[in-house]
Amino acid sequence: MKIFADGNIPFVRECFSSVGDVEIMGGREMTPEAVANADALLVRSITRVDERLLSGSAVKFVATATIGFDHIDLDCLDARHIGFASAPGSNATSAAEYVIAALLEIGQRHGIRLDGRSIGVIGVGNVGGRVAARCEALGMHVRRNDPPLQRRTGDPKYVPIEAVFDCDFITMHTPLTREGADNTYHLADERFFSSLKQGAVFVNASRGAVVDSQALKAAIAVKRLKAVALDVWENEPNIDVDLLDAVDLGSPHIAGYSLDGKIAGLIMIYQALCEHFGLPAKFDVGDFLPAPDVATIELPDEVGDEQDAIASAVEKVYSIVRDDRDLRRIVGEPPEARGRFFDALRKNYPVRREFHNTTVVVPEPGGALVRKLLGIGFKVKGRRREDDV
Numbered sequence: 001m002k003i004f005a006d007g008n009i010p011f012v013r014e015c016f017s018s019v020g021d022v023e024i025m026g027g028r029e030m031t032p033e034a035v036a037n038a039d040a041l042l043v044r045s046i047t048r049v050d051e052r053l054l055s056g057s058a059v060k061f062v063a064t065a066t067i068g069f070d071h072i073d074l075d076c077l078d079a080r081h082i083g084f085a086s087a088p089g090s091n092a093t094s095a096a097e098y099v100i101a102a103l104l105e106i107g108q109r110h111g112i113r114l115d116g117r118s119i120g121v122i123g124v125g126n127v128g129g130r131v132a133a134r135c136e137a138l139g140m141h142v143r144r145n146d147p148p149l150q151r152r153t154g155d156p157k158y159v160p161i162e163a164v165f166d167c168d169f170i171t172m173h174t175p176l177t178r179e180g181a182d183n184t185y186h187l188a189d190e191r192f193f194s195s196l197k198q199g200a201v202f203v204n205a206s207r208g209a210v211v212d213s214q215a216l217k218a219a220i221a222v223k224r225l226k227a228v229a230l231d232v233w234e235n236e237p238n239i240d241v242d243l244l245d246a247v248d249l250g251s252p253h254i255a256g257y258s259l260d261g262k263i264a265g266l267i268m269i270y271q272a273l274c275e276h277f278g279l280p281a282k283f284d285v286g287d288f289l290p291a292p293d294v295a296t297i298e299l300p301d302e303v304g305d306e307q308d309a310i311a312s313a314v315e316k317v318y319s320i321v322r323d324d325r326d327l328r329r330i331v332g333e334p335p336e337a338r339g340r341f342f343d344a345l346r347k348n349y350p351v352r353r354e355f356h357n358t359t360v361v362v363p364e365p366g367g368a369l370v371r372k373l374l375g376i377g378f379k380v381k382g383r384r385r386e387d388d389v
């Protein structure tokens, strides 16, 4: 079997060589000619898989090592009887941890206490659900908006979008869809931003085109928004550098880029391919994940301010400030090189591990600080042996 794979899927050769001949290429190099001989295609979000790419090929199976699959034309795959798999939830914890890091960093910069603030989570699937749970653990009042889930479950905890407009924070986690009742293209438009509370904080880690960039820039310019964190952009990799200049935190679509999330995605599509072709799967996540660099963080005896302590623990494991600083170097590049720069930041992204790999050692077990650390995903342990949490 010939498996053509995006080389930015870590360990893709090591893993898939066990079931076929692996040819590695860049996601943007997957042209109809290049993939004509493939039996299986392994892609990421930057490769559009549609009739144009597949016509003339013998591809029997397509997998994307991502949660989102707006880049895949599923009708085309159906019509061609091509099997399909994505990696739902694989990097959801990573994306949720990005949001927590963004909220804490914005909180520190603007002197905002998260405890007691309200946050509207728009889109409550794998990522949004995890964000909501973590925000609640931090003492925030969470309002969940997800019309398809509301219709499916009838659960009153899902509120109409108008009910989140007066939240202190808004965070976007919908898939990108361009048609139907739940169309999310430019969901955050001029009307959306003008309905928000004055001085709201806005985060987008879903897809760039869920937000109308012009409307967002206008909302920042008139100070409707106090702070903005953007991980995703319209027209990636050719992003709007004026918008980058206007936001507090910008990053190159890496919210889901923890090594844990990437390996989980790899294994999900590996197991799906094996199942599709009736082959035994011999690898699991544990075969590729190394020990974490930051296994423990010791808090001092005098912990001081709780939010400062949590922000500092998060910063030691994941520095969103470093991601922001790295992306801002894009403005020093000539305009025609900026897309390559954005792609290169993603390709060479440093190893980042999820919070559950780190144990925070606290002076006293129990209490609000411990509950919050556990709630956002850390392991926690008391300083004395008998103080295990």
Ligand SMILES: O=C(O)[C@H](O)[C@H](O)COP(=O)(O)O
Binding pocket: 044, 045, 046, 065, 066, 067, 068, 069, 091, 253, 254, 255, 256, 257, 346
């Ligand atoms: O949809 C997803 O899984 C995420 O947005 C993911 O982080 C996209 O990453 P990439 O396609 O660059 O691997």
